[in-house]
Amino acid sequence: MKQWKRHMIQAVSALLHNPYLSNFLTGRVHRGKTKHLCVPGLNCYSCPGAAGACPIGSLQAVIGARTKNVSYYVFGTILLFGVLFGRFICGFLCPFGFVQDLLHKIPLSKPSLPKRLDKTLRWGKYFALAAVLILPAVLTDSYGIGAPFFCKYVCPAGTLEGGIPLAIANEAVRGALGLLFSWKMVVLIAVIVGSVLLYRPFCKYLCPLGAIYGLLNRFSVYQMKVDENACVHCGKCEQVCKMGVNVTQDMNSTECIRCDHCKTVCPTHAIKSGFFVKD
Amino acid sequence: MNDAPILKASKKRGPIPTAAIIIVAVGLILFGVYSGEAAEVFQKAVNICLECIGVG
Structure with a gap:
């Protein structure tokens, strides 16, 4: 999205x-x-x-x-x-x-x-x-x-x-x-x-x-998943994540706010989100 | 590259823990309503909470 x-x-x-x-x-x-x-x-x-x-x-x-x-x-x-x-x-x-x-x-400087x-x-x-x-x-x-x-x-x-x-x-x-x-x-x-x-x-x-x-992220009905077969490990998802989540390793991290930013930039559409997401 | 967060929860658990938490949550809500907590919440919420706005 x-x-x-x-x-x-x-x-x-x-x-x-x-x-x-x-x-x-x-x-x-x-x-x-x-x-x-x-x-x-x-x-x-x-x-x-x-x-x-x-x-x-x-x-x-x-x-x-x-x-x-x-x-x-x-x-x-x-x-x-x-x-x-x-x-x-x-x-x-x-x-x-x-x-x-x-x-x-x-639009001001964004330090980390x-x-x-x-x-x-x-x-x-x-x-x-x-x-x-x-x-x-x-x-x-x-x-x-x-x-x-x-x-x-x-x-x-x-x-x-x-x-x-x-x-x-x-x-x-x-x-x-x-x-x-x-x-x-x-x-x-x-x-x-x-x-x-x-x-x-x-x-x-x-x-x-x-x-x-x-x-409760890992127990929730709403989920995000990475299709490991489609993922090309380009790292774009992790670069774009402003919450600092290691997306491919830790998709259900306590820090992930499900903003879908990673999903938007994924070139192979390997990231899925929603209720009842299939593996 | 971003660093991993503090508490790792990388694997989605199966449906049974999720269903169990839903049942517990609904049970807590029903018991709370039965013991009058919803009315307490209502009383707090319909009046200006002085502490919340920085007066109390």
């Missing part, structure tokens, strides 16, 4: 995640029944346009609740999304992934991190996942309630999709901004600058949702 077609699908998905555009003017969040459901991508439920619940925010909200330390419903939903699609969600459906893709199109540093930083998303699962359960206040630490101190999607629009349109929110918002703006600016220079730094290094979906 051509990359512009993928971007069209990403745009439609971003709109389906956030269809209530008029709420951006009123500074309110949608309060309909669809908010019982988690969406597949990282999309803040405090985004005025959001139709559903953010899976990472929901996971932390339930884990941090006074009566629970485990979230069966949200974890089951994430597991189901992951086992059906894997990181196809990152490549095609996630609104924050789309934002990073667009930022990376800004030293390989050792890049590999080390990629562990960051697993630490973020551990923080999401553990911190709200163990670091609780006097009422037994744990804060959503990832959302509170890290998540740039919440600042971009929720914080900034609400601060613009909602006077009460604007009046309550303080040090925490300043910190979250610093994180957001760092991710924006990083996304212009590097390809999808948040997905590679920080996203706990991508970490779960990545671990």
Whole structure:
């Protein structure tokens, strides 16, 4: 699939995640029944346009609740999304992934991190996942309630999709901004600058949702496969992969976001992708 | 040439683990809905999450 077609699908998905555009003017969040459901991508439920619940925010909200330390419903939903699609969600459906893709199109110099540093930083998303699962359960206040630490101190999607629009349109929110918002703006600016220079730094290094979906890549119904008989080992697929995947050796890597870029450049059409791909 | 990623998962597993994960996932969802978690998610999602937007 051509990359512009993928971007069209990403745009439609971003709109389906956030269809209530008029709420951006009123500074309110949608309060309909669809908010019982988690969406597949990282999309803040405090985004005025959001139709559903953010899976990472929901996971932390339930884990941090006074009566629970485990979230069966949200974890089951994430597991189901992951086992059906894997990181196809990152490549095609996630609104924050789309934002990073667009930022990376800004024509500035694109440096690459030293390989050792890049590999080390990629562990960051697993630490973020551990923080999401553990911190709200163990670091609780006097009422037994744990804060959503990832959302509170890290998540740039919440600042971009929720914080900034609400601060613009909602006077009460604007009046309550303080040090925490300043910190979250610093994180957001760092991710924006990083996304212009590097390809999808948040997905590679920080996203706990991508970490779960990545671990499910090899089990997912959506698959990518290399036809070993057709492959001429030209290496074009690996040269073009911005996620650093060794395509012919590690097609179901935890890092592959199923963007189809490798498939597009393959001269012998040896790479196949989709549901129920035959060997 | 790009470097290999950290966690290798090169081989696609057979259909049985995939089916097992789907069954577990559906079971978790049903149990979670039964124990009232969907309502908790709803309550969180229909109000502005102050922590998420950097106010709380």
